[in-house]
Amino acid sequence: APRIGVLALQGDVREHLAVLGGLGADATPVRRPAELAGVDGLVLPGGESTTMTKLAVRTGLFGPLRDAVGSGLPVYGTCAGLVLLARRLIDAPPDQPTLGVLDVTVRRNAFGRQAESFEAPVAVGGVPGGPVTAVFIRAPWVESAGPGVEVLGRVEDGPAAGRAVAVRQGDVLATSFHPELTGDDRVHRLFVDLVRERRASTLRDDEPSGGG
Ligand code: GLN
Numbered sequence: 577a578p579r580i581g582v583l584a585l586q587g588d589v590r591e592h593l594a595v596l597g598g599l600g601a602d603a604t605p606v607r608r609p610a611e612l613a614g615v616d617g618l619v620l621p622g623g624e625s626t627t628m629t630k631l632a633v634r635t636g637l638f639g640p641l642r643d644a645v646g647s648g649l650p651v652y653g654t655c656a657g658l659v660l661l662a663r664r665l666i667d668a669p670p671d672q673p674t675l676g677v678l679d680v681t682v683r684r685n686a687f688g689r690q691a692e693s694f695e696a697p698v699a700v701g702g703v704p705g706g707p708v709t710a711v712f713i714r715a716p717w718v719e720s721a722g723p724g725v726e727v728l729g730r731v732e733d734g735p736a737a738g739r740a741v742a743v744r745q746g747d748v749l750a751t752s753f754h755p756e757l758t759g760d761d762r763v764h765r766l767f768v769d770l771v772r773e774r775r776a777s778t779l780r781d782d783e784p785s786g787g788g
Contacts, residue, residue, distance in 0.1 A: 578771045581606035581615035583641070585631040587623020587656060591756040595764045601771075609640040617650040617771035620657030622713065622754050625684070628656055629672055638673070645677045650747035650774050652767040658743075658750040659684055659716050666719060678748050679722030686717040686752075687736060698753065700742045701728035703762045710741065710753035717752050718743055747774055 577600055582592045584605035596603035596619065606612055618641075620628075632638040645651045645661070653661045659668070660675055662682035687694075692714055697707035710729075718740035721727060729742030729751070741752035742763075747770060755763040 577602045578616040578768065578775055579604060579614060580617045580619060580768065580771060581612065582619045582621060583628070583632075583657075584621075585635070585637070586628050587621035588754070588756060589621050591754075592619045592621050592654075592764075595756050595761050596768065599761055599765055599768045601768050607637070608635065609637055612637075612640055612644050615649070616775045617652070617767065618644065619767070620651065620653040620660050621756070622655035622657065625656040625659035626669060626672060628660065629674075633673070642675050645675050645748070648747060650767070650771045651677070651749070652764075653678075653748075653750040654754050654756065655713065655715055655752060658682060658718075658752055661748060661750050662718075663722075678743065678745055678750060679725055680743060680745075681719040681721075682716045683719045684716045685714050686719075686739070687712060687715055696731060696733065698729045698732065698741060700751075700763060700766075701726070702744075702766050703728075705762060707732075708755060708760055708762060709758050710751070710755075711757050712741075712753050715741070715752040717741055718750075 580596050580601040584607050593603045661678040662680050663676045664681040666683040698710040699707045725745045727740040731739045
């Protein structure tokens, strides 16, 4: 089974571990640099990105995290996790560092006070079976995205209609919303499949060529 870590400094870690475990992954919390070694993929949970970032810096995990995702470790960020992945932030503390592997500008707390928390159907590219129920909690959105970024899903109705809330850039997947809270494992399945494919191709590349 693919080994998938969940950054476990703060946020809804247990929910992600449960969904990943249900999909047959070997799901494991990551709190220390040593726990990053040997994972085939990583989930950055929802929570509070400023707190998560401070804790990662304080525990010495921030640098190893940036190295790991920067060298191609598949990663899926939900909500605060999307903020952590973004290259550029709007409405964040000016000194808040990010992992910077997703070529997007993310606006934190983008939906405003009236919409602290709500649900809406979002059709997500690569997820079969109709729209998912997207749960937004003080959610960010993707304000703009570079050419290498594929927008997989947008808000369909209301004042935020058209805003990008699910994106992918190679092996980096991110959503503004929280599929781990809905009992619907289809978005996580997309990520687990991506990790499995990456792992299979890495193992193939490691085989000695022409060997018997
Ligand atoms: N507003 C939070 C942040 O910017 C994200 C909220 C969430 O993860 N539910 O970190």
